Amino acid sequence: MSAYRDMLTIRLFEESLLRCAEQGLVPGAIHPYTGQEAVAVGVLGARDPAEWVVSFYRCHGHALAAGCPPDRVMREVLGRSGGLCGGKSGSMHLADRDHRLLGSTSIVAAQLPIAAGAAMAARLDGDGRAVLVFCGDGALGAGGAYETLTIAAAQRLPLLVVCEDNGWQDQTASALVRHLSPVELVAGLKLPYVEVDGNDVEAVHDAADTALAACRAGTGPQVVVAHTYLRDFHTQLGQHPPPQYRPEEERRRWAERDPLTVAAGRLTADLAALHAEVAAEVDALLQAALDAEEPDPATATTGVTVTGDLIGAGR
Numbered sequence: 474m475s476a477y478r479d480m481l482t483i484r485l486f487e488e489s490l491l492r493c494a495e496q497g498l499v500p501g502a503i504h505p506y507t508g509q510e511a512v513a514v515g516v517l518g519a520r521d522p523a524e525w526v527v528s529f530y531r532c533h534g535h536a537l538a539a540g541c542p543p544d545r546v547m548r549e550v551l552g553r554s555g556g557l558c559g560g561k562s563g564s565m566h567l568a569d570r571d572h573r574l575l576g577s578t579s580i581v582a583a584q585l586p587i588a589a590g591a592a593m594a595a596r597l598d599g600d601g602r603a604v605l606v607f608c609g610d611g612a613l614g615a616g617g618a619y620e621t622l623t624i625a626a627a628q629r630l631p632l633l634v635v636c637e638d639n640g641w642q643d644q645t646a647s648a649l650v651r652h653l654s655p656v657e658l659v660a661g662l663k664l665p666y667v668e669v670d671g672n673d674v675e676a677v678h679d680a681a682d683t684a685l686a687a688c689r690a691g692t693g694p695q696v697v698v699a700h701t702y703l704r705d706f707h708t709q710l711g712q713h714p715p716p717q718y719r720p721e722e723e724r725r726r727w728a729e730r731d732p733l734t735v736a737a738g739r740l741t742a743d744l745a746a747l748h749a750e751v752a753a754e755v756d757a758l759l760q761a762a763l764d765a766e767e768p769d770p771a772t773a774t775t776g777v778t779v780t781g782d783l784i785g786a787g788r
């Protein structure tokens with residue numbers, strides 16, 4: 474029930490932000506996480522909260538599932554004071570030291586070497602903790618991903634790579650542009666991996682739990698390839714992309730396996746009441762964010778140092 478609630482919170486959070494984007498209320502672009510909620514909630518449900526997480530531009534769901542306060546995430550995305558990073562980072566660059574969200578990056582695959590560095594620090598600290606990093610399927614085709622995975626394997630770094638294979642890379646179907654699937658790629662690098670139904674939160678949780686245990690035990694990097702689907706479009710810049718971007722039949726097929734539908738099938742609780750409750754919560758935090766001031770321009774060049782005193786502080 475708690476996983477269902479967490480996924481529902483992310484879904485309604487993202488849908489309200491999409492409506493805001495349509496009204497021009499979101500500075501810059503947002504990359505929705507609708508449809509992929511079971512990956513963040515399943516994986517981060519298996520994490521030790523002391524373990525660092527690194528994300529990418531599709532990061533709102535990861536931040537919420539990592540325990541970042543939803544009101545502060547909402548304010549950050551809307552560029553308001555009180556946001557996770559003072560309202561100065563925006564949608565693609567969420568970071569929160571209190572909840573061990575090391576950062577999120579707009580540069581495809583750049584999160585991987587950052588996470589490997591954190592995993593190196595964890596290994597040197599000998600604290601038995603893993604580092605978790607999320608990426609899309611397209612990111613695994615980037616040169617930096619290959620280099621990171623090679624070094625992580627050679628150094629046996631405690632790194633869990635969660636590849637969210639949603640079948641698309643921006644507005645291009647992955648099948649049209651990739652030579653190897655994520656699984657073929659990591660298998661070729663001789664990395665231990667598991668494939669999982671990324672719309673089944675329990676299956677994702679179990680896969681991540683096992684992979685994290687292996688990372689912590691010192692067997693080196695592990696990869697979870699989660700097959701999932703993005704319900705909305707790659708990014709939302711304040712207008713609807715043309716409908717021909719995603720085949721209607723494909724969208725319908727995946728909608729039948731929506732992560733909320735899959736999880737609901739196992740529950741007997743009154744989900745209508747829960748929906749109303751979560752919707753009211755999300756409405757309230759959206760309103761509070763919209764009512765908040767924009768950051769004071771005098772603070773534009775001040776910030777929080779997210780690294781340095783954080784990683785490897787115990788050494």
Ligand SMILES: Cc1ncc(C[n+]2csc(CCOP(=O)(O)OP(=O)(O)O)c2C)c(N)n1
Pocket residue numbers: 531579580581608609610611612613639641642643707
């Ligand atoms: C280095 C770099 N190249 C290109 C882009 C533009 N870009 C943003 S998202 C994206 C597609 C990435 O697809 P994938 O890794 O599958 O993740 P998804 O967006 O599907 O979650 C591209 C090419 C970028 N942000 N960074």
